[in-house]
Amino acid sequence: MTPAPIAVALDAPDLETAAQWASLVTPHVSTVKVGLELYLRYGPDVIASVRGASGVQVFLDLKLHDIPNTVSGASRAVARLRPAILTVHATGGPAMIRAAVEAAADDTQIAAVTILTSLTEADLGRVGLLGPADDAVRRLAGVAVEAGATALVCSPHEVSAVRAEVGKGITLITPGVRPAGAATQDQARVATPEQALADGADLLVIGRPITGAADPGAAAAAIAASLRRQVS
Numbered sequence: 706m707t708p709a710p711i712a713v714a715l716d717a718p719d720l721e722t723a724a725q726w727a728s729l730v731t732p733h734v735s736t737v738k739v740g741l742e743l744y745l746r747y748g749p750d751v752i753a754s755v756r757g758a759s760g761v762q763v764f765l766d767l768k769l770h771d772i773p774n775t776v777s778g779a780s781r782a783v784a785r786l787r788p789a790i791l792t793v794h795a796t797g798g799p800a801m802i803r804a805a806v807e808a809a810a811d812d813t814q815i816a817a818v819t820i821l822t823s824l825t826e827a828d829l830g831r832v833g834l835l836g837p838a839d840d841a842v843r844r845l846a847g848v849a850v851e852a853g854a855t856a857l858v859c860s861p862h863e864v865s866a867v868r869a870e871v872g873k874g875i876t877l878i879t880p881g882v883r884p885a886g887a888a889t890q891d892q893a894r895v896a897t898p899e900q901a902l903a904d905g906a907d908l909l910v911i912g913r914p915i916t917g918a919a920d921p922g923a924a925a926a927a928i929a930a931s932l933r934r935q936v937s
């Protein structure tokens with residue numbers, strides 16, 4: 706069976722837990738995601754540990770955001786790890802995004818994070834991004850794609866508007882995904898996996914609804930089966 710287009714966020718406190726989650730979910734999902742918690746604790750070795758024998762795609766979520774020269778160096782530093790996806794913040798601007806793209810390995814997609822899914826419109830107003838989240842997300846998506854990003858991160862709420870803005874060739878990644886009835890926790894702009902996929906997402910980032918389950922493998926399998934039913 707083809708693995709579902711899900712990146713499981715391995716936000717674990719230790720390497721053993723992350724590697725265990727990865728091995729439980731990889732029969733069912735296409736991708737596992739390594740974020741700041743694991744990478745800052747264990748460094749580059751974490752990639753091989755979670756990739757394991759399965760050779761699952763690894764999404765390296767470092768959300769780089771600095772001047773172009775610094776981001777270029779950081780992107781070059783992780784190029785040898787050959788992540789399938791590496792994140793940068795779109796608000797770093799076009800020169801920074803381009804620097805990340807140029808320094809990345811050929812088989813790494815640079816994904817620009819538009820507006821974090823944890824932010825509400827009130828939060829955005831407080832940091833000077835007035836107006837609907839949709840507007841800011843679409844604007845940042847346009848800037849990022851022009852600068853060479855081939856993937857974008859946005860919430861499921863904006864995914865159809867972003868698709869209309871950037872067309873088919875760009876990979877749209879949506880965190881802020883919660884199965885019906887699951888707690889939203891610190892996520893603000895959320896939708897179900899089925900809705901995110903129907904609205905045009907290519908890859909759904911899901912963490913705690915899977916990793917917090919008593920059986921992460923079964924939780925991943927259940928969401929994957931529900932997505933499969935939807936497309937068949």
Ligand SMILES: O=C(O)c1cc(=O)[nH]c(=O)n1[C@@H]1O[C@H](COP(=O)(O)O)[C@@H](O)[C@H]1O
Binds near residue numbers: 822859880892913914
């Ligand atoms: O870049 C990301 O992956 C990301 C962007 C964003 O806007 N929101 C967001 O939640 N994420 C990540 O997606 C994951 C979501 O995890 P859960 O909320 O546990 O499903 C976390 O690892 C976040 O770091």
